[in-house]
Amino acid sequence: MDETEQQDQPKLSPTTALSPTxxxxxxxxxxxxxxxxxxxxxxxxxxxxxxxxxxxxxxxxxxxxxxxxxxxxxxxxxxxxxxxxxxxxxxxxxxxxxxxxxxxxxxxxxxxxxxxxxxxxxxxxxxxxxxxxxxxxxxxxxxxxxxxxxxxxxxxxxxxxxxxxxxxxxxxxxxxxxxxxxxxxxxxxxxxxxxxxxxxxxxxxxxxxxxxxxxxxxxxxRGAGAPKAFTVKTMLAGLQYVASTRLLLGSISLDLFAVLLGGAVSLMPIFASQILHSGASGLGLLRAMPSIGALVVSMTLLLLPIRRRAGRTMLSCVAVFGAATVVFGLSRNIWLSCVALLVIGASDMASVVVRSSILQLATPNEMRGRVSSVNWLFIGASNELGEYESGLTAHWWGAVRAVVIGGIASLTVTGLWSVFFPALRQADELTAESLVEVESRFTSMEPID
CATH class of the missing domain: 1.20.1250.20 (MFS general substrate transporter like domains)
Structure with missing residues (x-):
């Protein structure tokens, strides 16, 4: 499909039924x-x-x-x-x-x-x-x-x-x-x-x-970028845009703190060997569960996409992520732990779809690269620092307490973010028009080069 054909496509709402493919x-x-x-x-x-x-x-x-x-x-x-x-x-x-x-x-x-x-x-x-x-x-x-x-x-x-x-x-x-x-x-x-x-x-x-x-x-x-002069102002514009856009700041920071505090993946070897006593085969099973949960949800969302209340859905999924993390930390049964990790992967995937959609649809094309780079830094920090944080807290408190406290912290962050970022809570349809309308209720955006 070329550019002209794509421009001729009708503007459809998420409530319009679309083929899963x-x-x-x-x-x-x-x-x-x-x-x-x-x-x-x-x-x-x-x-x-x-x-x-x-x-x-x-x-x-x-x-x-x-x-x-x-x-x-x-x-x-x-x-x-x-x-x-x-x-x-x-x-x-x-x-x-x-x-x-x-x-x-x-x-x-x-x-x-x-x-x-x-x-x-x-x-x-x-x-x-x-x-x-x-x-x-x-x-x-x-x-x-x-x-x-x-x-x-x-x-x-x-x-x-x-x-x-x-x-x-x-x-x-x-x-x-x-x-x-x-x-x-x-x-x-x-x-x-x-x-x-x-x-x-x-x-x-x-x-x-x-x-x-x-x-x-x-x-x-379509819409390739045009070369312009490099300045410190334009380089920092991505950070400025994220900081001044409540939807973006709320969704990106929610993911950062939830994964940073609630990540349990790096501690799986300890759980497999010392807590669940399942050995290397159990570790392989545990590592597979989040991916299986994510795949199931991604295939489900292709058939039943998120049409309304996208922000509430994201907040709910992060809360489920935190609760499932607590269950995993407290579990002493390999199968209950697998179910908890399945739910962790599933809830994380649903929130990723919403966050990724908000990230691109709420950002003008000329800003997407710089905003995406900020998002990449946040994701990298949550994953890499999350592993370090999990190891450090496990060293201090033990693996079980570290995971349980991390899950409770993720639940706490979700509750606080639902209050601090009402724009995120009220995000409805995943369209540029709907997201801009929600954002405009809470902020007055200035154009950024």
Missing amino acids: VAWQSRDFRFYSAARVLGIMGAEAQAVGVAWQVYQITHSALALGNTGLALFLPGLFFVLPAGHVADRYDRRAIIITCYSLQAVATSLLLWLALHHSTNIWLVYAILFLIGTGRCFSGPAASALVPTLVPEAHFVNAVTWGATVYQVANATGPMIGGLLFTVAIGKLFGGRLAMLNGAPLVYCFTLICLTCFLAFISVVRP
Whole structure:
């Protein structure tokens, strides 16, 4: 569907019945989603390869933790410039450039693995390079999605995007693990034996990245950014816009504090071994539950999308997230714990769909890159700092108390946010017009360049 055809599409309300697959009618969304599946699968498989390679070199848990830090640090340094770039230049070109950089970085990891290098600092440097590419491509990709489908199809596109992410996020590590077990030398001859282990995983990632670049290169987004001068004012405009828009500030900060305080994923090994006494197999089962819950909800939302009371739905889902976290912390039965984690994943997915829709629909196209970069920083902080917070509080109080207190804190935050952010509570339909109307009741927005 070209730009003229999309502009001719009628403005539809969320209350209008739409096909569960309506987003796939847009050619560009199909190519973008195919690229995204391959990109995520390759990245997740590569994460398995990097973890194994680093552990073989160091045999250190701290070194494994440093790999995540190396990927996260670029976000602290470059998040605001990345958002500015996404709003000032062709977002598709930014994505292509960043993923080309990641392909180079993966080639370097492959070279290190083939030459059996033990220089761990080179690995960290390459991961920092990959993290830099992700830092710039993330806001550009997030801001690109609304330009691929008609506005009436956007919520459906967000829901499908979340589904695609969950499928690829679960499949990638599994493929990476399987590739480690393939004796490529025995299958195809001794000359290929050098590809056993991490090198084979990196080859798979390179294939995925090549296909990603091929698919994304044929996407034709509408409303590409126009180059403008770089100033500190324009770079900080994303933070200013989020701070002055109650809907955005409420939804992003709610997710930040709920996940930061209520995250229990990093403590699952302790629960599996010391509390539930289920061993490694139980840990695998526990880790799978949130993804299964998220997938079930994402498929349900495709058939029964959120049409009204979107803000209340998000607040309710975060409250359920907190309550389920408390149940998980108190449980001494593996099956009750699995149900609690299933609910955690399901409620989180529903709130993600609402938050992602508000993020893009309540933000003008010329601001989406900078606002998305702020959102990326908040999400990164909630995930990375959430793991640190969970470990620290578990060290202080024990794993059970840490999870239970975190769940109660998430419930408390939800109650406070429903009072502090009435615009979020009163958000109804997930359309730009409805969200702007709700926002205008509580704030007087000034135009931001």
